Amino acid sequence: MQMNILSSRLSLMIALLLSAGVAGAQDIQKPGVNSPTSFAIVVDQNTYSQAKKEIDSYKNAVEKDGLGTYIISSNWKNPEEIRSVLKKLYNQKQSLEGAVLVGDIPIAMIRDAQYLTSTFKMNQKVNWQRSSVPSDRFYDDFQLEFDFIKQDTARKDYFYYSISPAGSQKINMSIYSARIKPPVIAGKDKYQLIREYLNKVVIEKSRENKINDVFISTSHGYNSESSNAWAGEQLAFKGQFPDLFRPGNQVKFFSFLNETFLKFNLLSALKSKDLDIAIMHGHGDTDIQLVNGYPYVSNPQGSIENLTRYLRAKVRDAKDAKRDVEKVKEGFVKSLGVSMGWMDNAFDPKVIEADSIFNDDLDIHVKDILSAKPNARFVMLDNCLTGSFHLDEYLAGYYPFSGGNNIVAIANSIGVLQDLWPDQLMGILQHGSRVGNWFKHTAYLESHIMGDPTFSFTANTDFDVNKAITGKNSVAYWKTLLSKPDADLQALSLVYLARLLDSKALSALLKKTYLNSPYETTRMQAFQLLERLDNADYQEILISATKDPYEFIRRNAVNEISERGGKEFIPALINMVVDDYHSERIGYKIRTTLPFMDAETSKKQLEDQVNADRLVHFEKSKADLLKLVNYSEVKVKGIIDTILDKSKADKVRLYDIMTMRAYRYHQTIPALIQTVKDQTNSDAIRIAALEVLSWFPRSYKKQEIIALCKEIEQGESYNQELKKQAKKNIGIFL
Secondary structure, three states: OHHHHHHHHHHHHHHHHHHOOOOOOOEEEOOOOOOOEEEEEEEEHHHHHHOHHHHHHHHHHHHHOOOEEEEEEEOOOOHHHHHHHHHHHHOOOOEEEEEEEEOOOOEEEEEOOHHHOOOOOOOOOOOHHHHOEEOOHHHHOOOOOEEEEEEOOOOOOEEEEEEOOOOOOOOOOOOEEEEEOOOOEOOEOHHHHHHHHHHHHHHHHOOOOOOOEEEEEEOOOHHHHOHHHHHHHHHHHHHHOHHHHOOOOEEEEEEOOOOOOOHHHHHHHHHOOOOOEEEEOOOEEOOEEOOOOOOOOOOHHHHHHHHHHHHHHHHHHHHHOOOOHHHHHHHHHHHHOOOHHHHOOOOOHHHHHHHHHHHHOOOEEHHHHHHHOOOOOEEEEOOOOOOOOOOOOOHHHHHHHOOOOOOEEEEEOOOOOOOOOOOOOHHHHHHOOOHHHHHOOOOOOOEEEEEOOOOOOOOOOOOOHHHHHHOOOOHHHHHHHHOOOOHHHHHHHHHHHHHHOOHHHHHHHHHHHHHHOOOHHHHHHHHHHHHHHOOHHHHHHHHHHOOOOOHHHHHHHHHHHHHHOOHHHHHHHHHHHHHHOOOHHHHHHHHHHHHHOOHHHHHHHHHHHOOOOOOOOOHHHHHHHHHHHHHHHHHHHHHHHHHHOOOOOHHHHHHHHHHHHOOOOHHHHHHHHHHHHOOOOOHHHHHHHHHHHOOOOOOOOHHHHHHHHHHHHHOOOOOHHHHHHHHHHHHHHO
């Protein structure tokens, strides 16, 4: 009798879905347990046929954790089919909290949405496979809207969409999502890899495993190799995970400065069967994690080895490029004052082999991951491109599918900003948060989970953080949680209070929290949320933040000053030259921010503050900064002249206009507004100028931009493309 009822309900659901216009037929298996929220396993029919036993076991394992789970299988034709089903499940009483996409699931390639990424600004006229963002926000953020463009002719699983102005222009994930998509591994088919992975997940879910073994690593060139940035992260991490720093637990910090070939230390640590979390900072690509550069040495022999290795590489490059090798060598003799003999062995086979091995040992490659079989259950890679899941081979995918105990890898499908908050809210993982419930608070368009998003560590307290995140809780509930002595539970409380309180009450709470919290990450969360209010309290806190003990907050303060550009922030910015210029990443940020600020005010503050009353041996740094300001003043004037000069070719003007997508020259905003309004300009020029204005959402001139966009929306003299962009701009700004 029960089976008949179940079958009837299943048939009814399928009928309802089909009657609602969902393309194609889906087989939907309903949850076997009642739970406040639900989870969906979305799988293509071939994969389900090949791994049915393992997928069914995975469903049962998730349900043993108390999360009712659907299995939805079909021969999926396009991403809309899946999004439609997930939205319907999300809107049910037993609301969907997350989904995992297993096997061959269509890939949404998003365009016209680079402001939703951390830093991606590629020219969209280049190859669409490269200039689009592979993103599962298509499947997990239902406030975003997308306009279909086309299906790729070569890669039939790629579907191109433009972000629509009709939906939200900010990421606010409705559910979490993840991919179980194995990369190509010689000798194994993808179905075998999925079966092996799911068997591992089921076993891991049956284990008790509290977080008690973690490592964090940093690689060469990352965050300007700043020692203060690295130290700040370690101090903040202790606030997030205090138990890790007590006897009986283990936390390690690896720097590329520790070893010439740090990758062997990292791979050894990853092999440890006790390792819970590995957080790995660095640059990278689809098939590599960059770890070391040439050794930093002060002894003569080491310096000579670095130089000769460099010269040999350049000579070989010259030969490969069919250049005159002898001329290249003579050039180095003249420019560097080296002996010709230092390059004589560049083509010796044994030397070539030794150099090749040396260079290979500097970084982590796919073959290294396959050999090491990482056991860290949770790995976070903040490198560029390692999470390019749309490719057949992508480095992050080898972590969960290499045969070790890794369950989850977090990675990025495109290039990513270095200055991201590395460990945001990560402390909630020690309270048993499902990885997906953590991830949904931190993701950009390019961020992705590779593996099981329902994975969680055993909670170290009896607080149910998943229930807190997925439930509908009151202000009183979150304020009670805010009083707990836990950095990231407090930060999480602020996130949800920001959704419930009116702006006045929220502003007062965030300001109070920032000024009084001893926790670095709680202060950072308050600072970040207050920034969104953009009010007098925030302006006050922004100036205070330039002196915060936590380097990451100070660094973000500089960045926010660059985004705003107002004269009132220049004294605090120049004070950082006096107090904090030795912090490498902050020094870099100051140098990139000064060109965006008012030149006369900047020069006056440099004269008033950077002097012998406060500093010793400051003359060169001051002269360099004054030179930078003067140079930038001339450069910006030239950019403005080019933008307004209709005698110049559109190509020339567009080049300078598009500069503002990466550089916040607030000084150009009046010229850009004038360009948009001027009907004698070409449509291409006007639309480009309006689009780059969308990159100034926090500028002190933003009200002028908003006024322009409202004028365009309401005016009759502007075409539909301008109206569409104006609507998008307002969505970004407000």
